[in-house]
Amino acid sequence: MKNYKVKLSVPLMNGKEQEYIAHAISENEIGPRGRYLELFKKNISEYIEIENVSLLNSGTSAIHLGLKVLGVKEGDVVLCSTFTFAASAFTIVYLGAEPVFVDSEYETWNMCPEQLEKAIVSEMNLGKKPKAIVVVHAYGMPAKMNELMAIAKHYDIPVLEDxxxxxxxxxxxxxCGTIGDLGVFSFNANKIVSTGGGGALVSQNKKYVELANYYGSQAKDKVDFYKHSSLGYNYSMSNLTAAIGCAQLESLEDKIQERRHIYESYKKSIQAIGFQKELVGIRSNRWLTCGTLESQVAVQKTMNAALSKQIEIGRLWNPMHCQPFFYKSRSYLNGCSEDLFKKGVTLPSSENLTLEIQKEVAKIILDQKT
Ligand SMILES: Cc1ncc(COP(=O)(O)O)c(C=O)c1O
Structure with a gap:
């Protein structure tokens, strides 16, 4: 484990986190029921303007249940962004289904609409109409949802937004998360709203969320004894976790402004870097500022120089179609995600990052060019 003084993203716990946790403990509400769960759900629901929210113990469980309520089962094909964190694809395998990967476009780095349509048509020609599409909003940047949703609707395939x-x-x-049929958020320890570990599944469709709540709390049938007609999971969020979430949510808009500011400041000082594009009508939370350098060698040199100063600069995701575990999976590729992996870096982006450190990061990157 490397010892960094400056990490990519640390949770800022400078609100009422401790007060709310102490309160939950004093009320003896530390399990899967309690007032903070109700409040967190209500506040998320108001913030994202969607009624149905299921609070779960991770983003991974939320994707798993989201796919399950869409009816994904053994032998199905599910299309998935190849440029993502493994949880988007692992959950497809949990259900015995087959992930088929779709490459990105160079503007937002998210699922490429042309590749998506190509994948749907080719899979249908193989007699495998995809059961669902998992679209990822990489590093907080919204995917081209208008185009992607139009294609999904045309072929009548549901979309889960990761x-x-x-x-x-x-x-x-x-x-983001309210445009597809279902949406998933993560509140793990490095996310913009961090509860240490947690997630949410949201949908305009009440039935999906009710079903997810049922499966996620051990599939207990509504009778006054233990009866399970389906396979259940222990995926519920605890009231303690929700207490942290409530406090975190209170400063979310400030956090987004600060992370956006950090991005602007990097952009000004490092002109040579290729950043994710915020297209017209888009607001990214800029969870992590990421960019591409001129070569893989530059990436390695930059990371080494940063490490010597105990500053964390990371690599972008290694696409799923390049993972040994998924070596048998089909994929529809245009080279984008592999380019991003080769040339891309993630930069420290926590809200409390000082201008001084940002300048140091910029200098590290610029020095590798000379
Ligand atoms: C794109 C993506 N999907 C899913 C997850 C899984 O979320 P969690 O860590 O809450 O299980 C992550 C986590 O970082 C992620 O980045």
């Missing part, structure tokens, strides 16, 4: 890192990001004023 908005794990995109809480608060928007497309034309609509929050």
């Amino acid at each position: 908005a794990a890192a995109a809480f608060g990001s928007e497309l034309n004023g609509q929050k």
